[in-house]
Amino acid sequence: AQSVTQLGSHVSVSEGALVLLRCNYSSSVPPYLFWYVQYPNQGLQLLLKYTTGATLVKGINGFEAEFKKSETSFHLTKPSAHMSDAAEYFCAVSDGFGDAGNMLTFGGGTRLMVKP
Amino acid sequence: GAGVSQSPSNKVTEKGKDVELRCDPISGHTALYWYRQSLGQGLEFLIYFQGNSAPDKSGLPSDRFSAERTGGSVSTLTIQRTQQEDSAVYLCASSLMYPGQGKATQYFGPGTRLTVL
Numbered sequence: 001a002q003s004v005t006q007l008g009s010h011v012s013v014s015e016g017a018l019v020l021l022r023c024n025y026s027s028s029v030p031p032y033l034f035w036y037v038q039y040p041n042q043g044l045q046l047l048l049k050y051t052t053g054a055t056l057v058k059g060i061n062g063f064e065a066e067f068k069k070s071e072t073s074f075h076l077t078k079p080s081a082h083m084s085d086a087a088e089y090f091c092a093v094s095d096g097f098g099d100a101g102n103m104l105t106f107g108g109g110t111r112l113m114v115k116p
Numbered sequence: 117g118a119g120v121s122q123s124p125s126n127k128v129t130e131k132g133k134d135v136e137l138r139c140d141p142i143s144g145h146t147a148l149y150w151y152r153q154s155l156g157q158g159l160e161f162l163i164y165f166q167g168n169s170a171p172d173k174s175g176l177p178s179d180r181f182s183a184e185r186t187g188g189s190v191s192t193l194t195i196q197r198t199q200q201e202d203s204a205v206y207l208c209a210s211s212l213m214y215p216g217q218g219k220a221t222q223y224f225g226p227g228t229r230l231t232v233l
Contacts, residue, residue, distance in 0.1 A: 036224075043120070043207055043224035090159060102211065103149065103175070104222065106159035 002027045002093050006107035014115045019078040021110045023065075023091030026072060033074040034092040034104065035065055044090065050074065061085070086114045118142065120225035122208050128231045129198055137193045137228045141210030148191050149211075149222060150183060154204035162206075165191065166213060198232045205229050 007022040025031060032051050036044040048059025055067040065076045074091060088111045092104040121140045129135050141148050150162040161175040165185040176182070180198075185191040195202055209222040 034221075041226070043226045044209075045224070046221050049221065092159075102147070102213075102220070102222065103161045103164055103172070104151075104159075105161070108158050 002031070002095065002105045004091050004093050004105055004107035006089075006091050006110050008110055009108060010111045010113065012113040012115060013081045015083055016080050019063075019076070019081045019085065019112065021076040021089050021091075021112065023074045023076065023107060024072055025074060025091070025093045027093055027095070029095055031093045031095070032102075033065075033067060034094070035059065035063070035074075035076050036090045036092060038088045038090065038109075040087075047076070047089075081112075081114045083114050083116065086112055088112070120208055120210055120223055122206075122225040122228050124228060125226065126229045126231075128233065130233050131200060132197055134194065134196045135198055135230065137195075137206050137230070139191045139193070139208030139210075139225060141189065141191070141208070142212075142223055143189075145210035145212050145223075146188070147211045147213045147220070147222075148185055149209040150191070150193050151207045151209065152204045153207055153227070157204075159207075162193070195230075198230075200232050203230055203232045 003026045005024045034049045035047040038044050047063050048057045050057045050067045058064045063078045088109050090109050091107040094102045094104050123138045146167050148165045153159045163183045164172040180196045183193045205227040207227045208225045211220040211222045
């Protein structure tokens with residue numbers, strides 16, 4: 001069974017500081033990995049995803065993540081936080097094989113707070 | 117273009133009542149998913165539809181939960197005899213599946229917040 005662990009349910013950074021949100025996964029097959037962001041009272045918006053190929057993935061709003069198979073990690077980073085980045089972030093994994101359903105298994109989420 | 121829409125945005129019901137939640141996926145998307153987001157359980161997969169295939173119901177928590185997808189488009193999630201533990205945000209997502217080419221991005225709707233009193 002797949003699982004996702006996000007270390008830190010709450011992360012607080014100052015505006016302009018580095019953002020690092022941690023995600024570790026377990027999967028019996030090569031995974032597809034995703035980061036979604038959720039603003040208050042909204043649905044989930046895809047930030048970026050890793051399927052195959054280059055392990056450093058760039059997404060929207062200046063975010064990027066690196067797939068490290070040896071560490072089973074897919075941490076999300078952004079060099080400089082903006083106030084508008086305050087939201088909840090979810091890491092998710094899916095089974096990358098076959099044409100079966102792409103059901104996502106989510107981590108518990110990390111709420112990012114940005115201080116002025 | 118239009119994204120995934122869900123209705124109602126909020127639903128308050130009494131314990132024991134039945135509720136129906138609606139999802140309109142992105143036009144042309146063949147795959148549709150329901151998830152539940154609750155404080156205690158986080159984000160959980162409920163059910164998946166793909167084209168005309170039988171749905172994958174492996175995530176439904178009990179037989180009080182059911183869903184259908186009519187005409188390969190609109191989906192309705194029904195919860196019978198609601199319980200207080202059913203209170204959650206129910207999220208719908210759709211994607212365009214590419215047979216043999218791996219997995220496509222899921223686009224989420226804004227959700228329906230269900231409160232069972």
